[in-house]
Amino acid sequence: MVMPNFLIIGAAKAGTTALHTYLQQHPQIFMTPDKETNFFAYQGETLDFQGVGDTAINQFSVTDLVTYQQLFAGVKDEIAIGEACPLYLYHPQAPQRIAEHLPGVRLIVILRNPADRAYANFLHLVRDDRELERNFIQALRGEAQRIQNNWEWFWHYVQLGYYGCQLKRYYDIFDADKIKVYLYEDLVERCHWLLQDLFNFLQVDPTFIPDMTIRPNKSGVPKNSILHQFLTKPNLFKTLSKPLFPERFRQRIQHSNLVTPKLSPEVREFLITLYRSDILTCQDLIGRDLSAWLQNG
Template sequence: MVLPNFLIIGAAKAGTTSIAQYMKQHPQIYISPVKEPYFFSFEGQTPNFQGPGDSDTFSYAVTRLADYEHLFDKVNGETAIGEASVSYLHIPETAERISQHLSQVKILVILRDPAERAYAHFMHQIRDGHESTIDFSEALQVEDQRIQDNWMFPWHYKRNGFYFEQLSTYLSIFDARQIKVWLYEDLQKDAAGLLKEIFYFLGVDDTFTPDLSVRYNISGIPKNRTIFNLIDKPNLAKKVLRPLLPQKMRYKLRKSALEKPLMSKDIRNHLVNIYRDDILKLQDLINRDLSNWLS
Protein backbone atom coordinates (compact mmCIF):
# COMPACT_ATOMS: atom_id res chain seq x y z
CA MET A 1 0.00 0.00 0.00
CA VAL A 2 1.33 3.42 -1.02
CA LEU A 3 0.02 6.66 0.43
CA PRO A 4 1.26 10.23 -0.04
CA ASN A 5 4.24 11.66 1.78
CA PHE A 6 3.36 15.20 0.72
CA LEU A 7 0.16 17.19 0.21
CA ILE A 8 -0.53 20.53 -1.46
CA ILE A 9 -3.38 21.86 0.68
CA GLY A 10 -4.17 25.23 -0.92
CA ALA A 11 -5.10 27.92 -1.13
CA ALA A 12 -7.61 27.82 -3.98
CA LYS A 13 -6.76 30.19 -6.84
CA ALA A 14 -3.18 30.57 -5.61
CA GLY A 15 -1.45 28.70 -8.42
CA THR A 16 -1.75 25.18 -7.02
CA THR A 17 -2.80 23.68 -10.36
CA SER A 18 0.21 25.17 -12.12
CA ILE A 19 2.56 24.08 -9.35
CA ALA A 20 1.20 20.53 -9.41
CA GLN A 21 1.63 20.38 -13.19
CA TYR A 22 5.21 21.62 -12.94
CA MET A 23 5.99 19.14 -10.17
CA LYS A 24 4.61 16.25 -12.25
CA GLN A 25 7.47 16.74 -14.69
CA HIS A 26 10.04 15.77 -12.06
CA PRO A 27 11.09 12.11 -12.47
CA GLN A 28 11.25 11.60 -8.70
CA ILE A 29 7.75 12.98 -8.02
CA TYR A 30 4.42 11.21 -8.43
CA ILE A 31 1.20 13.19 -8.17
CA SER A 32 -2.26 11.62 -8.09
CA PRO A 33 -3.94 11.58 -11.53
CA VAL A 34 -6.99 13.07 -9.80
CA LYS A 35 -5.85 16.61 -9.02
CA GLU A 36 -8.29 17.19 -6.15
CA PRO A 37 -9.56 13.96 -4.60
CA TYR A 38 -10.71 15.81 -1.44
CA PHE A 39 -10.26 12.57 0.53
CA PHE A 40 -9.21 14.01 3.88
CA SER A 41 -11.98 16.61 3.79
CA PHE A 42 -14.79 14.15 3.13
CA GLU A 43 -13.59 10.70 4.21
CA GLY A 44 -16.59 8.42 4.69
CA GLN A 45 -19.07 11.18 3.84
CA THR A 46 -21.65 11.72 1.10
CA PRO A 47 -22.33 15.46 1.28
CA ASN A 48 -25.38 16.66 -0.60
CA PHE A 49 -24.12 20.02 -1.83
CA GLN A 50 -26.80 22.21 -3.34
CA GLY A 51 -24.95 24.90 -5.30
CA PRO A 52 -25.02 25.12 -9.11
CA GLY A 53 -22.37 22.77 -10.49
CA ASP A 54 -21.56 21.33 -7.07
CA SER A 55 -22.52 17.81 -8.10
CA ASP A 56 -20.07 18.02 -11.02
CA THR A 57 -17.32 19.42 -8.81
CA PHE A 58 -17.80 16.71 -6.21
CA SER A 59 -18.23 13.89 -8.75
CA TYR A 60 -14.51 13.08 -8.76
CA ALA A 61 -14.15 13.20 -4.97
CA VAL A 62 -12.68 10.09 -3.36
CA THR A 63 -14.21 9.29 0.02
CA ARG A 64 -13.19 5.65 0.63
CA LEU A 65 -9.66 4.78 1.77
CA ALA A 66 -9.40 1.84 -0.64
CA ASP A 67 -10.23 4.11 -3.58
CA TYR A 68 -7.77 6.71 -2.34
CA GLU A 69 -5.01 4.10 -2.18
CA HIS A 70 -5.74 3.19 -5.82
CA LEU A 71 -4.78 6.72 -6.87
CA PHE A 72 -1.19 5.75 -6.12
CA ASP A 73 -1.15 2.27 -7.68
CA LYS A 74 1.11 3.43 -10.51
CA VAL A 75 3.91 4.74 -8.32
CA ASN A 76 7.05 3.27 -9.86
CA GLY A 77 10.17 4.25 -7.99
CA GLU A 78 9.23 7.88 -7.30
CA THR A 79 10.27 9.01 -3.83
CA ALA A 80 7.99 12.03 -3.40
CA ILE A 81 4.35 10.97 -3.66
CA GLY A 82 1.47 13.37 -3.25
CA GLU A 83 -1.71 15.07 -4.32
CA ALA A 84 -3.24 18.53 -4.29
CA SER A 85 -6.65 19.31 -2.76
CA VAL A 86 -7.32 22.95 -1.92
CA SER A 87 -10.22 22.03 0.37
CA TYR A 88 -7.70 20.71 2.89
CA LEU A 89 -6.66 24.19 4.03
CA HIS A 90 -10.02 25.48 5.16
CA ILE A 91 -12.45 22.62 5.81
CA PRO A 92 -12.66 21.84 9.55
CA GLU A 93 -11.32 18.49 10.81
CA THR A 94 -9.27 17.91 7.64
CA ALA A 95 -5.94 18.45 9.40
CA GLU A 96 -6.88 15.95 12.09
CA ARG A 97 -7.86 13.33 9.50
CA ILE A 98 -4.57 13.84 7.68
CA SER A 99 -2.63 13.34 10.90
CA GLN A 100 -4.46 10.08 11.60
CA HIS A 101 -3.41 8.61 8.24
CA LEU A 102 -0.18 10.49 7.44
CA SER A 103 1.47 11.70 10.61
CA GLN A 104 4.84 12.39 8.94
CA VAL A 105 3.49 14.00 5.75
CA LYS A 106 5.06 17.16 4.35
CA ILE A 107 2.54 19.93 3.77
CA LEU A 108 2.88 22.55 1.03
CA VAL A 109 0.87 25.77 1.25
CA ILE A 110 0.64 28.62 -1.26
CA LEU A 111 -1.24 31.71 -0.09
CA ARG A 112 -2.62 34.60 -2.13
CA ASP A 113 -3.83 38.05 -1.10
CA PRO A 114 -7.24 36.98 0.28
CA ALA A 115 -9.17 39.79 -1.39
CA GLU A 116 -7.63 38.96 -4.78
CA ARG A 117 -8.12 35.25 -4.12
CA ALA A 118 -11.83 35.78 -3.42
CA TYR A 119 -12.27 37.77 -6.62
CA ALA A 120 -10.34 35.20 -8.67
CA HIS A 121 -12.59 32.44 -7.34
CA PHE A 122 -15.64 34.50 -8.23
CA MET A 123 -14.36 34.85 -11.82
CA HIS A 124 -13.54 31.14 -11.85
CA GLN A 125 -17.18 30.34 -11.07
CA ILE A 126 -18.33 32.71 -13.83
CA ARG A 127 -15.84 31.13 -16.23
CA ASP A 128 -17.27 27.68 -15.54
CA GLY A 129 -20.84 28.88 -16.02
CA HIS A 130 -21.93 28.37 -12.41
CA GLU A 131 -22.12 31.89 -10.96
CA SER A 132 -25.47 33.58 -11.70
CA THR A 133 -24.32 37.16 -11.10
CA ILE A 134 -21.48 39.16 -12.60
CA ASP A 135 -21.66 41.58 -9.65
CA PHE A 136 -19.01 40.59 -7.12
CA SER A 137 -20.60 42.74 -4.43
CA GLU A 138 -23.88 40.87 -4.84
CA ALA A 139 -22.09 37.51 -4.63
CA LEU A 140 -20.47 38.57 -1.36
CA GLN A 141 -23.81 39.70 0.03
CA VAL A 142 -25.45 36.32 -0.60
CA GLU A 143 -22.47 34.23 0.50
CA ASP A 144 -23.72 33.54 4.02
CA GLN A 145 -27.09 32.40 2.68
CA ARG A 146 -25.38 30.14 0.15
CA ILE A 147 -23.30 28.57 2.90
CA GLN A 148 -26.43 28.07 4.99
CA ASP A 149 -28.05 26.40 1.97
CA ASN A 150 -25.12 23.95 1.78
CA TRP A 151 -23.36 25.29 -1.29
CA MET A 152 -19.89 23.79 -1.72
CA PHE A 153 -16.69 25.61 -0.69
CA PRO A 154 -15.93 27.21 -4.11
CA TRP A 155 -18.81 29.58 -3.29
CA HIS A 156 -17.23 30.63 0.01
CA TYR A 157 -15.34 33.51 -1.58
CA LYS A 158 -14.84 35.52 1.58
CA ARG A 159 -14.79 32.77 4.20
CA ASN A 160 -11.92 30.84 2.62
CA GLY A 161 -9.44 33.71 3.04
CA PHE A 162 -8.77 33.61 6.79
CA TYR A 163 -5.39 31.94 6.51
CA PHE A 164 -4.08 32.59 10.03
CA GLU A 165 -6.96 30.65 11.50
CA GLN A 166 -6.51 27.84 8.98
CA LEU A 167 -2.73 27.52 9.34
CA SER A 168 -2.92 27.71 13.11
CA THR A 169 -4.97 24.52 13.07
CA TYR A 170 -2.26 22.70 11.12
CA LEU A 171 0.51 24.05 13.35
CA SER A 172 -1.34 22.81 16.41
CA ILE A 173 -1.35 19.27 14.99
CA PHE A 174 1.85 18.96 12.92
CA ASP A 175 5.47 19.81 13.61
CA ALA A 176 6.25 23.18 12.01
CA ARG A 177 9.14 21.54 10.14
CA GLN A 178 6.58 19.51 8.17
CA ILE A 179 4.88 22.64 6.81
CA LYS A 180 6.27 25.01 4.20
CA VAL A 181 4.44 28.18 3.16
CA TRP A 182 4.95 30.23 0.01
CA LEU A 183 3.08 33.18 -1.45
CA TYR A 184 1.42 33.52 -4.84
CA GLU A 185 3.79 36.43 -5.41
CA ASP A 186 6.69 33.97 -5.22
CA LEU A 187 5.19 32.01 -8.11
CA GLN A 188 4.67 35.16 -10.15
CA LYS A 189 8.12 36.63 -9.55
CA ASP A 190 10.31 33.53 -9.62
CA ALA A 191 8.50 30.31 -10.44
CA ALA A 192 11.76 28.47 -11.04
CA GLY A 193 13.06 29.50 -7.63
CA LEU A 194 9.83 28.42 -5.94
CA LEU A 195 9.97 24.99 -7.60
CA LYS A 196 13.59 24.61 -6.59
CA GLU A 197 12.60 25.25 -2.96
CA ILE A 198 9.76 22.73 -3.23
CA PHE A 199 12.09 20.09 -4.66
CA TYR A 200 14.58 20.70 -1.86
CA PHE A 201 11.82 20.48 0.77
CA LEU A 202 10.68 17.15 -0.66
CA GLY A 203 14.21 15.75 -0.82
CA VAL A 204 14.35 15.31 -4.59
CA ASP A 205 16.88 16.63 -7.11
CA ASP A 206 16.51 20.41 -6.89
CA THR A 207 18.61 21.00 -10.01
CA PHE A 208 15.79 19.66 -12.19
CA THR A 209 14.26 22.42 -14.31
CA PRO A 210 10.59 21.95 -15.31
CA ASP A 211 8.91 23.66 -18.26
CA LEU A 212 7.18 26.69 -16.72
CA SER A 213 5.86 28.23 -19.94
CA VAL A 214 2.17 27.41 -19.36
CA ARG A 215 -0.08 28.77 -16.60
CA TYR A 216 -2.94 26.45 -15.70
CA ASN A 217 -6.54 26.97 -14.50
CA ILE A 218 -6.56 30.70 -15.18
CA SER A 219 -9.65 32.58 -14.01
CA GLY A 220 -11.51 35.17 -16.02
CA ILE A 221 -14.79 36.07 -17.64
CA PRO A 222 -15.35 34.64 -21.14
CA LYS A 223 -15.30 37.36 -23.80
CA ASN A 224 -17.76 35.28 -25.79
CA ARG A 225 -19.48 32.37 -24.04
CA THR A 226 -20.10 30.40 -27.26
CA ILE A 227 -16.50 30.62 -28.41
CA PHE A 228 -15.17 29.86 -24.93
CA ASN A 229 -17.37 26.79 -24.60
CA LEU A 230 -16.05 25.51 -27.94
CA ILE A 231 -12.53 25.79 -26.53
CA ASP A 232 -13.25 24.62 -22.99
CA LYS A 233 -16.20 22.22 -22.90
CA PRO A 234 -16.38 18.71 -24.38
CA ASN A 235 -17.66 18.89 -27.97
CA LEU A 236 -17.01 17.35 -31.38
CA ALA A 237 -14.88 20.24 -32.66
CA LYS A 238 -12.65 20.07 -29.60
CA LYS A 239 -12.34 16.29 -29.94
CA VAL A 240 -11.22 16.64 -33.57
CA LEU A 241 -8.81 19.53 -32.99
CA ARG A 242 -7.25 18.31 -29.74
CA PRO A 243 -4.76 15.91 -31.38
CA LEU A 244 -3.78 18.63 -33.87
CA LEU A 245 -3.04 21.39 -31.36
CA PRO A 246 -0.14 21.15 -28.91
CA GLN A 247 -1.08 21.53 -25.26
CA LYS A 248 0.63 24.94 -25.02
CA MET A 249 -1.41 26.23 -27.96
CA ARG A 250 -4.65 24.97 -26.40
CA TYR A 251 -3.92 26.77 -23.13
CA LYS A 252 -2.99 29.97 -24.97
CA LEU A 253 -6.29 29.85 -26.87
CA ARG A 254 -8.18 29.34 -23.63
CA LYS A 255 -6.37 32.22 -21.96
CA SER A 256 -7.01 34.55 -24.91
CA ALA A 257 -10.76 33.84 -24.67
CA LEU A 258 -10.90 35.26 -21.13
CA GLU A 259 -10.83 38.80 -19.81
CA LYS A 260 -10.11 39.99 -16.27
CA PRO A 261 -11.97 43.13 -15.24
CA LEU A 262 -10.45 44.77 -12.18
CA MET A 263 -12.08 44.48 -8.79
CA SER A 264 -13.57 47.79 -7.67
CA LYS A 265 -11.55 49.75 -5.13
CA ASP A 266 -14.54 49.97 -2.78
CA ILE A 267 -14.98 46.20 -2.68
CA ARG A 268 -11.26 45.65 -2.18
CA ASN A 269 -11.22 48.11 0.72
CA HIS A 270 -14.21 46.34 2.24
CA LEU A 271 -12.47 42.96 2.04
CA VAL A 272 -9.14 44.30 3.31
CA ASN A 273 -10.91 45.64 6.38
CA ILE A 274 -12.49 42.25 6.99
CA TYR A 275 -9.16 40.43 6.64
CA ARG A 276 -6.90 43.01 8.32
CA ASP A 277 -6.55 41.36 11.74
CA ASP A 278 -6.04 37.92 10.20
CA ILE A 279 -3.37 39.25 7.82
CA LEU A 280 -1.47 41.00 10.61
CA LYS A 281 -1.39 37.81 12.67
CA LEU A 282 -0.51 35.73 9.62
CA GLN A 283 2.56 37.77 8.70
CA ASP A 284 3.97 37.19 12.17
CA LEU A 285 3.13 33.49 11.96
CA ILE A 286 4.91 32.92 8.64
CA ASN A 287 7.49 35.71 9.02
CA ARG A 288 6.63 37.37 5.71
CA ASP A 289 5.84 41.02 4.98
CA LEU A 290 2.19 41.13 3.86
CA SER A 291 1.77 44.91 3.89
CA ASN A 292 0.86 44.90 0.19
CA TRP A 293 -2.19 42.79 1.07
CA LEU A 294 -3.40 45.66 3.27
CA SER A 295 -3.18 48.39 0.63
Protein backbone atom coordinates in the same frame (compact mmCIF):
# COMPACT_ATOMS: atom_id res chain seq x y z
CA MET B 1 -0.77 0.21 0.03
CA VAL B 2 1.20 3.32 -0.93
CA MET B 3 0.10 6.58 0.63
CA PRO B 4 1.36 10.11 -0.08
CA ASN B 5 4.27 11.61 1.83
CA PHE B 6 3.42 15.20 0.88
CA LEU B 7 0.30 17.25 0.19
CA ILE B 8 -0.32 20.63 -1.43
CA ILE B 9 -3.14 21.83 0.82
CA GLY B 10 -4.04 25.26 -0.59
CA ALA B 11 -5.02 27.96 -0.94
CA ALA B 12 -7.59 27.91 -3.75
CA LYS B 13 -6.87 30.26 -6.68
CA ALA B 14 -3.32 30.84 -5.41
CA GLY B 15 -1.37 28.64 -7.82
CA THR B 16 -2.00 25.09 -6.61
CA THR B 17 -2.92 23.91 -10.11
CA ALA B 18 0.32 25.33 -11.48
CA LEU B 19 2.33 23.61 -8.74
CA HIS B 20 0.54 20.34 -9.42
CA THR B 21 1.36 20.67 -13.13
CA TYR B 22 5.04 21.46 -12.53
CA LEU B 23 5.58 18.77 -9.92
CA GLN B 24 3.98 16.16 -12.17
CA GLN B 25 6.86 16.66 -14.59
CA HIS B 26 9.60 15.81 -12.09
CA PRO B 27 10.84 12.22 -12.60
CA GLN B 28 11.25 11.69 -8.85
CA ILE B 29 7.76 12.92 -7.96
CA PHE B 30 4.45 11.09 -8.30
CA MET B 31 1.31 13.20 -8.31
CA THR B 32 -2.22 11.83 -8.59
CA PRO B 33 -3.26 12.21 -12.24
CA ASP B 34 -6.27 14.30 -11.22
CA LYS B 35 -6.05 17.19 -8.78
CA GLU B 36 -8.40 17.49 -5.80
CA THR B 37 -9.47 14.15 -4.42
CA ASN B 38 -10.97 15.88 -1.34
CA PHE B 39 -10.43 12.67 0.64
CA PHE B 40 -9.20 14.16 3.91
CA ALA B 41 -12.07 16.63 3.92
CA TYR B 42 -14.94 14.27 3.11
CA GLN B 43 -13.79 10.83 4.27
CA GLY B 44 -16.79 8.63 5.05
CA GLU B 45 -19.35 11.20 3.94
CA THR B 46 -22.15 11.05 1.38
CA LEU B 47 -22.03 14.34 -0.49
CA ASP B 48 -25.09 16.25 -1.60
CA PHE B 49 -24.02 19.84 -2.24
CA GLN B 50 -26.79 21.94 -3.73
CA GLY B 51 -25.15 24.87 -5.51
CA VAL B 52 -25.06 25.56 -9.24
CA GLY B 53 -22.88 22.87 -10.81
CA ASP B 54 -22.17 21.19 -7.48
CA THR B 55 -23.06 17.75 -8.83
CA ALA B 56 -19.47 17.54 -10.09
CA ILE B 57 -17.85 17.66 -6.64
CA ASN B 58 -20.46 15.22 -5.34
CA GLN B 59 -19.35 12.78 -8.04
CA PHE B 60 -15.57 13.16 -8.27
CA SER B 61 -14.69 13.44 -4.57
CA VAL B 62 -13.06 10.35 -3.09
CA THR B 63 -14.58 9.48 0.26
CA ASP B 64 -13.30 5.97 1.07
CA LEU B 65 -9.77 4.87 1.92
CA VAL B 66 -9.52 1.97 -0.53
CA THR B 67 -10.39 4.15 -3.53
CA TYR B 68 -7.99 6.81 -2.30
CA GLN B 69 -5.14 4.32 -2.00
CA GLN B 70 -5.82 3.07 -5.51
CA LEU B 71 -4.95 6.54 -6.83
CA PHE B 72 -1.34 5.78 -5.92
CA ALA B 73 -1.19 2.36 -7.57
CA GLY B 74 0.97 3.82 -10.34
CA VAL B 75 3.82 4.70 -7.98
CA LYS B 76 7.10 3.08 -9.06
CA ASP B 77 10.36 4.31 -7.59
CA GLU B 78 9.44 7.95 -7.04
CA ILE B 79 10.81 9.58 -3.90
CA ALA B 80 8.05 12.12 -3.30
CA ILE B 81 4.42 10.99 -3.57
CA GLY B 82 1.67 13.54 -3.32
CA GLU B 83 -1.59 15.13 -4.26
CA ALA B 84 -2.90 18.70 -4.41
CA CYS B 85 -6.19 19.70 -2.83
CA PRO B 86 -6.79 23.33 -1.79
CA LEU B 87 -9.86 22.35 0.22
CA TYR B 88 -7.59 20.85 2.87
CA LEU B 89 -6.40 24.24 4.11
CA TYR B 90 -9.97 25.40 4.59
CA HIS B 91 -11.72 22.31 5.92
CA PRO B 92 -11.61 22.22 9.74
CA GLN B 93 -11.45 18.41 9.98
CA ALA B 94 -8.74 17.89 7.35
CA PRO B 95 -5.68 18.54 9.58
CA GLN B 96 -6.61 15.87 12.14
CA ARG B 97 -7.53 13.33 9.46
CA ILE B 98 -4.24 13.97 7.65
CA ALA B 99 -2.32 13.53 10.90
CA GLU B 100 -4.07 10.22 11.61
CA HIS B 101 -3.33 8.75 8.17
CA LEU B 102 -0.04 10.49 7.34
CA PRO B 103 1.78 11.44 10.57
CA GLY B 104 5.09 12.23 8.84
CA VAL B 105 3.64 14.07 5.85
CA ARG B 106 5.14 17.26 4.42
CA LEU B 107 2.63 20.05 3.78
CA ILE B 108 2.88 22.74 1.10
CA VAL B 109 0.86 25.95 1.19
CA ILE B 110 0.75 28.84 -1.26
CA LEU B 111 -1.15 31.95 -0.23
CA ARG B 112 -2.52 34.85 -2.25
CA ASN B 113 -3.72 38.27 -1.14
CA PRO B 114 -7.14 37.21 0.21
CA ALA B 115 -9.00 40.04 -1.53
CA ASP B 116 -7.48 39.08 -4.89
CA ARG B 117 -8.06 35.42 -4.13
CA ALA B 118 -11.76 35.96 -3.45
CA TYR B 119 -12.17 37.95 -6.66
CA ALA B 120 -10.30 35.34 -8.73
CA ASN B 121 -12.55 32.68 -7.16
CA PHE B 122 -15.62 34.65 -8.24
CA LEU B 123 -14.27 35.11 -11.78
CA HIS B 124 -13.44 31.40 -12.00
CA LEU B 125 -17.08 30.52 -11.39
CA VAL B 126 -18.23 33.25 -13.79
CA ARG B 127 -15.88 31.74 -16.39
CA ASP B 128 -17.41 28.30 -15.84
CA ASP B 129 -21.00 29.62 -16.17
CA ARG B 130 -21.81 28.65 -12.61
CA GLU B 131 -21.89 32.11 -11.00
CA LEU B 132 -25.06 33.74 -12.31
CA GLU B 133 -24.49 36.95 -10.31
CA ARG B 134 -22.17 39.15 -12.36
CA ASN B 135 -21.82 41.77 -9.61
CA PHE B 136 -19.08 40.69 -7.19
CA ILE B 137 -20.38 42.60 -4.18
CA GLN B 138 -23.83 41.09 -4.65
CA ALA B 139 -22.26 37.63 -4.78
CA LEU B 140 -20.42 38.40 -1.52
CA ARG B 141 -23.66 39.49 0.12
CA GLY B 142 -25.25 36.19 -0.83
CA GLU B 143 -22.41 34.05 0.53
CA ALA B 144 -23.89 33.35 3.96
CA GLN B 145 -27.18 32.21 2.46
CA ARG B 146 -25.39 29.99 -0.03
CA ILE B 147 -23.40 28.37 2.78
CA GLN B 148 -26.61 27.83 4.73
CA ASN B 149 -28.16 26.26 1.63
CA ASN B 150 -25.27 23.74 1.42
CA TRP B 151 -23.41 25.08 -1.60
CA GLU B 152 -19.96 23.54 -1.93
CA TRP B 153 -16.82 25.10 -0.42
CA PHE B 154 -15.69 26.86 -3.61
CA TRP B 155 -18.57 29.30 -3.25
CA HIS B 156 -17.18 30.51 0.12
CA TYR B 157 -15.43 33.52 -1.40
CA VAL B 158 -14.78 35.43 1.83
CA GLN B 159 -14.45 32.55 4.27
CA LEU B 160 -11.71 30.86 2.24
CA GLY B 161 -9.40 33.83 2.80
CA TYR B 162 -8.92 33.60 6.57
CA TYR B 163 -5.53 31.92 6.26
CA GLY B 164 -4.32 32.72 9.77
CA CYS B 165 -7.16 30.79 11.37
CA GLN B 166 -6.80 27.94 8.87
CA LEU B 167 -3.02 27.62 9.17
CA LYS B 168 -3.12 27.66 12.96
CA ARG B 169 -5.02 24.36 12.88
CA TYR B 170 -2.04 22.82 11.07
CA TYR B 171 0.66 24.43 13.22
CA ASP B 172 -1.18 23.14 16.30
CA ILE B 173 -0.81 19.55 15.04
CA PHE B 174 2.28 19.39 12.80
CA ASP B 175 5.87 20.44 13.42
CA ALA B 176 6.66 23.75 11.73
CA ASP B 177 9.53 22.21 9.76
CA LYS B 178 6.98 19.96 8.02
CA ILE B 179 5.03 22.95 6.70
CA LYS B 180 6.36 25.00 3.78
CA VAL B 181 4.49 28.22 2.99
CA TYR B 182 4.94 30.27 -0.17
CA LEU B 183 3.23 33.37 -1.49
CA TYR B 184 1.57 33.77 -4.87
CA GLU B 185 4.10 36.51 -5.56
CA ASP B 186 6.86 33.91 -5.28
CA LEU B 187 5.23 31.86 -8.02
CA VAL B 188 4.76 34.86 -10.31
CA GLU B 189 8.02 36.72 -9.70
CA ARG B 190 10.57 34.00 -8.89
CA CYS B 191 9.15 30.69 -9.92
CA HIS B 192 12.55 29.04 -10.45
CA TRP B 193 13.54 29.83 -6.86
CA LEU B 194 10.23 28.56 -5.52
CA LEU B 195 10.53 25.25 -7.36
CA GLN B 196 14.15 24.72 -6.38
CA ASP B 197 13.28 25.40 -2.75
CA LEU B 198 10.26 23.13 -2.99
CA PHE B 199 12.28 20.30 -4.55
CA ASN B 200 14.78 20.59 -1.70
CA PHE B 201 11.91 20.43 0.78
CA LEU B 202 10.68 17.23 -0.90
CA GLN B 203 14.23 15.85 -1.02
CA VAL B 204 14.26 15.35 -4.79
CA ASP B 205 16.69 16.62 -7.44
CA PRO B 206 16.56 20.44 -7.11
CA THR B 207 18.23 21.03 -10.48
CA PHE B 208 15.25 19.75 -12.48
CA ILE B 209 13.49 22.51 -14.44
CA PRO B 210 9.91 21.77 -15.55
CA ASP B 211 8.14 23.37 -18.50
CA MET B 212 6.66 26.49 -16.93
CA THR B 213 5.17 27.97 -20.10
CA ILE B 214 1.88 26.30 -19.25
CA ARG B 215 -0.06 28.43 -16.75
CA PRO B 216 -3.27 26.50 -16.09
CA ASN B 217 -6.60 27.50 -14.58
CA LYS B 218 -6.70 31.20 -15.48
CA SER B 219 -9.80 33.03 -14.24
CA GLY B 220 -11.62 35.69 -16.19
CA VAL B 221 -14.74 36.70 -18.07
CA PRO B 222 -15.00 35.30 -21.63
CA LYS B 223 -14.97 37.96 -24.34
CA ASN B 224 -16.70 35.57 -26.71
CA SER B 225 -18.98 33.15 -24.89
CA ILE B 226 -19.54 30.93 -27.92
CA LEU B 227 -15.79 30.49 -28.44
CA HIS B 228 -15.35 29.82 -24.72
CA GLN B 229 -18.03 27.15 -24.75
CA PHE B 230 -16.41 25.56 -27.78
CA LEU B 231 -12.96 25.51 -26.17
CA THR B 232 -13.99 24.29 -22.72
CA LYS B 233 -17.10 22.12 -23.09
CA PRO B 234 -17.08 18.58 -24.50
CA ASN B 235 -17.77 18.46 -28.24
CA LEU B 236 -16.86 16.15 -31.09
CA PHE B 237 -14.71 18.60 -33.06
CA LYS B 238 -12.63 19.45 -29.99
CA THR B 239 -12.06 15.75 -29.33
CA LEU B 240 -11.03 15.06 -32.91
CA SER B 241 -8.77 18.11 -33.22
CA LYS B 242 -7.01 17.69 -29.85
CA PRO B 243 -4.17 15.53 -31.28
CA LEU B 244 -3.51 18.17 -33.95
CA PHE B 245 -3.03 21.10 -31.58
CA PRO B 246 -0.71 20.96 -28.56
CA GLU B 247 -2.09 21.86 -25.14
CA ARG B 248 -0.02 25.06 -25.04
CA PHE B 249 -1.65 26.28 -28.29
CA ARG B 250 -5.16 25.47 -27.11
CA GLN B 251 -4.49 27.13 -23.77
CA ARG B 252 -3.19 30.28 -25.44
CA ILE B 253 -6.40 30.65 -27.43
CA GLN B 254 -8.54 30.04 -24.36
CA HIS B 255 -6.61 32.54 -22.24
CA SER B 256 -6.66 35.21 -24.97
CA ASN B 257 -10.45 35.01 -24.90
CA LEU B 258 -10.56 35.84 -21.18
CA VAL B 259 -10.53 39.36 -19.77
CA THR B 260 -10.01 40.14 -16.08
CA PRO B 261 -11.88 43.25 -14.92
CA LYS B 262 -10.16 45.10 -12.09
CA LEU B 263 -11.39 44.76 -8.56
CA SER B 264 -12.88 48.08 -7.51
CA PRO B 265 -11.06 50.03 -4.75
CA GLU B 266 -14.27 50.14 -2.71
CA VAL B 267 -14.71 46.37 -2.69
CA ARG B 268 -11.00 45.84 -2.04
CA GLU B 269 -11.15 48.16 0.96
CA PHE B 270 -14.21 46.31 2.24
CA LEU B 271 -12.36 42.98 2.03
CA ILE B 272 -9.14 44.33 3.53
CA THR B 273 -11.13 45.55 6.52
CA LEU B 274 -12.59 42.08 6.99
CA TYR B 275 -9.22 40.38 6.70
CA ARG B 276 -6.94 42.83 8.51
CA SER B 277 -6.71 41.03 11.84
CA ASP B 278 -6.33 37.61 10.24
CA ILE B 279 -3.62 38.87 7.87
CA LEU B 280 -1.59 40.02 10.87
CA THR B 281 -2.10 36.62 12.52
CA CYS B 282 -1.00 34.88 9.34
CA GLN B 283 2.04 37.14 9.04
CA ASP B 284 3.21 36.11 12.51
CA LEU B 285 2.61 32.42 11.81
CA ILE B 286 4.60 32.22 8.59
CA GLY B 287 7.26 34.87 9.28
CA ARG B 288 6.63 36.76 6.03
CA ASP B 289 5.86 40.46 5.61
CA LEU B 290 2.24 40.69 4.43
CA SER B 291 1.86 44.46 4.77
CA ALA B 292 1.28 44.74 1.01
CA TRP B 293 -1.96 42.83 1.46
CA LEU B 294 -3.23 45.64 3.66
CA GLN B 295 -2.73 48.27 0.95
CA ASN B 296 -5.57 49.32 -1.34
CA GLY B 297 -3.69 49.65 -4.59
